[in-house]
Amino acid sequence: MPLSTKRKENYSKWYNELVVKADLAEISGVRGCMIVKPYGFSIWEKMQEILDKMFKNTGHKNVYFPLFIPKSYFSKESNYIDGFSKECAIVTHYRLKKSEKEGIRVDPQSKLEEELIVRPTSEPIVWESYRRWIQSYRDLPILLNQWANVVRWEMRTRLFLRTSEFLWQEGHTAHDSRSEAITETEKMIEIYTAFSEKFMAIPVIQGYKTPLERFVGAKQTYCIEAMMQDGKSLQVGTSHFLGQNLSKALDVKFTDNFGNTDYVWATSWGTSTRLLGAMIMTHSDDHGLILPPKIAPIQLVIIPAYINKMQLDTIEKVVLPIKRSLEKQGISVKYDNRERYNWGWKLNEYEVKGIPLRIVVGQKEIENREVELFRRDTMEKKMLPQKGIVNSISELLEEIQKNMLQKALIQRNYLITEVDNYDDFKEILNKKGGFLSAFWDGSVETEEKIKKETTASIRCIPFNSLTEKGLCIYSGKPSFQRVFFAKSY
C-alpha cells in the first residue's frame, strides 16, 4: 500500500501526503502555523535530546529569554530591520472586550506604548542582557543556548520547511577574542555536521555563505547544505561569526586583564524543525517515511500473527522475552497485539511511519524457532533464527544506519555536477538539478543575475574546495574557486 502520490509524479504533493499519512504534522487553522503531532514530536524530542547533549558536552548551558522584543531593540542594529523585522508578528494591544455587535473585540484603550515583536530570532534581546552581564574578561566566554519557538511571517508555507511559527534552538555566545569566537563558530558547524551525518544519516556539504546569503549582521556564515531527492538543496544548520557588529551596535564592552576595553566578539548558531523536513526528503520512498535507527523513537515493532487467544499465548511466551532482552540492550521496541486493526492496515502503518525493523511471529515461526523480519530501508523480508536475535537486531540496526547514509551519499554525489559554461549550467539545472559546481567571479552582481535568470543561488563556498583557476560561467572573468549553485527550499 504505497502512498497515492509517487515522488516522480509530484514530489511536493508526495511530501505533503507523507507528512500527513505518517502522522508527523498537519496544517492548523492558524495562518502558516503547524501542529506537530505526537509521532512527529517524538522524533523532534529524540533530535533535541542528542543535540542538547552535544551542546552541553561542549560547555553550553540552556537559558530562556522573553518571547517578545520591544520594537526599539530592532532599531539599534539597522541590519536587523532589513533582515528580520519586516515580516513578523507584532503585538499592539493587551486586552479584549465583549461587544454586542462583534461578540469580542480588541479594546482600543489597551494599546501598548511600544509595540512588541514576537521574536524572529533573539540576538537583540540576548545582547541587551549581555551588556548588563559583561564587564570584564572574567565574565567571558558566555556560552548559552535556548530551545524556543520563533515566528517569521510566511506567505507560502510547507510543513516543517517553512512555517510562520517553528521550533528551533539558538546558540548565542560572547568571547574576549576574535580567534576564540571563530573557533566557536567552527566548532558548532562541526557539531551540526556530526549530528546530521552520524544520527540523521544526512550527508552535508560544509561551506561559507556568500555575503549576499549571509545572516544579517554576520561577518561570516558557515552552513551545512543537504541535497534532497528532487535535486533541490536545503540548508540544515548555520553558525555565524558575528564579529563585533552586535557589540558595537549595542555597546557591549569588556575590560581585558591589562585594563584595556574592547567590544565583545559574538557568534550565534541554530537549527530547527526544518532538519526534520530534510530527513524526510533525504530518505523516504513511495511507501512512506524511512527513519534512521538512531533517530527512530521506535526502532523495532513486534507483531504476533494469531487467530485465537491460545495461539497468542504461545507466541507471547516467545516474543515477550525477546522484547525484554532487546530493551535491556537499549533498543526501543513496540509490541502491537491490537486485534481491531486488519492485518494489511497494521503492516502498512509501520511502513508509512518508517519504523526501521518489523518482526512478525506466527505459528509457523514458533515451530521453526524463527521470526519473520522486515527491513524498512531495503523492503527486504527474511527469516531469522530466534537464537541470538538480540545480537542480530543490534547489528542490523547498525547496518541500516550505515546503509542509509551510504545510499544518501551516493544519491547526493550523483547530484553534484561540474559545469564550465552557462548553457550547460542552465540545461543541467533544469534537467537534473542538484549542486552545480561552477566558477564564479565573486561579485554580487553576477550572483544576483544568475539567481534572477535561473532561480539557482550560491548555496555555499565549500570549505574543502581546491584553489583552481577558471573563468566565471556568467561573466567570463577570472575565478579561483568553484562554488556550489542549486535551487533550494
Place this chain on the structure above:
Amino acid sequence: MPLSTKRKENYSKWYNELVVKADLAEISGVRGCMIVKPYGFSIWEKMQEILDKMFKNTGHKNVYFPLFIPKSYFSKESNYIDGFSKECAIVTHYRLKKSEKEGIRVDPQSKLEEELIVRPTSEPIVWESYRRWIQSYRDLPILLNQWANVVRWEMRTRLFLRTSEFLWQEGHTAHDSRSEAITETEKMIEIYTAFSEKFMAIPVIQGYKTPLERFVGAKQTYCIEAMMQDGKSLQVGTSHFLGQNLSKALDVKFTDNFGNTDYVWATSWGTSTRLLGAMIMTHSDDHGLILPPKIAPIQLVIIPAYINKMQLDTIEKVVLPIKRSLEKQGISVKYDNRERYNWGWKLNEYEVKGIPLRIVVGQKEIENREVELFRRDTMEKKMLPQKGIVNSISELLEEIQKNMLQKALIQRNYLITEVDNYDDFKEILNKKGGFLSAFWDGSVETEEKIKKETTASIRCIPFNSLTEKGLCIYSGKPSFQRVFFAKSY
C-alpha cells in the same frame, strides 16, 4: 555571608534578592517578562525531566500546538472570554517599515483580517483539532501534553510567581466517558502531588476549588496548595474535569460502539515555573536557596583548599577518584578548583545557590584521610572518613531529602489553624497567617465577602476533610465541612 535582607524583615524583598543572587532569573527589559538564567533553567530542566517521565509512564504523549489562537476561537466558549482573553497579548499586524521620522514603525497596510491572541492556555486550539481527530470511540482516549510558553498580561509581576510570559506544561485529554475523564483528572493531581512531595519536598494539601475559584469552563478543579514560610498559600498544580462544556461549545462528538453519538469528555491539567517559586519559598533561608537533592542540578561540590600547585596535585589524587566514584553512582558532582575567586566568595556562592552538600579537602584532611563536609539544609559541618565516602554521601542525600520534607511539613502543619468564629479568623489571619480551617456555608456571597474584607480566599475544600457539623464563621448558617482559607500568591 547571608543575604542582606532577612525573611523576617521583608519576605518579599528577601525573595527577590535570593532569586537574583542565586542567579536563577532576572527581570528583563520587556514588560512583565523574565529571563530564566542558566542555573534557574537547569533546575527547571530537572523538574521537566522528572515530570515528563511521569506523564509518559501514564500513557501521555507530547505534542506541539500553535502559539497563536485566532480571536474567533475564543468566542465559541464564552467562559474563555471572561477567564482568559481579557488580559492577553494581541497580534494585529505583521510588518514593520523603516520610517525617516520614527526609525521603524508598524506598517498599517499589514493589518491582519483577524487578530491573533498569544495563547494564555491552549484549550480553544487543541479542541478545534480534536474535533477533526475524533469520530468514534476508537479514536479515544487522546492523552496529550505540551511544554510551552504562555502569555497572560500581568500588571504586577514577581519572578517565577507571576510574569506575563511563563513556561508550563498543559495536558489536554479526551475521553468517551465521564468516569474515565474523572479518573484521569484524579490521576494527574496524584502525579502532581507525588512530584511535589517526593521530589520537590513540598508538602501539599489536595482539594477541590470552590465554583468561584474554578478554572474557566471546568466542572471541577482539583488543586494542590502549598504553604509558604510567610503564611501565604501558593497553588502549585491544578487538574480540571471539564465535563462536556468544551465539546458542546466546539461541537466535538464521538460515536460509541453501539452507534450512538455523544459529546466527548475533557480534562486539562497544568503546572508551571511557579512551582520553582514555591520551592524557593518553602525551603530557603537567610543564607539563600536550599535545594532538595532530587531536584538539585549539582548535588555536591568538591573544593580543594591549596596554596600551591604541589598541594593541589596531592589533593587531586584523592578527590578526583572520589568524584568519579560518586558520579558512577549517579550523583552529580561539581569540582571547583578555580583560583581566581577568594575563599569566602566561593563558599558563599554554593550556599546561596543551595547545593545540598559541600566537601572541602586541604592538607589536614589528606593527612587524616578525611573530608570536611558541609550540609546546606542544617548548615552543619563535620569531618567524614574518606573510606566509604560514596555510601556516606548517598545516605546523606537521602536523609537531606527526607529532612527537608519533614521540616516543611512541620512548618506547614504549624500554619494550619482551626478557627470557629470570624474574630479569631481575622486575628489569626493577620498575626500568624497560614491556612485557616473554618466552616463555610457554601455560598458564593459569603466567600466573596470574606475575600473582600480580609483578602483571604478559599484555597480548597480538602479531599480528606471529615463531614462535620458546624456554623459558618461569617453567616452563622449551618455547614457540613471545614474548608481552607488563606491569603495567597
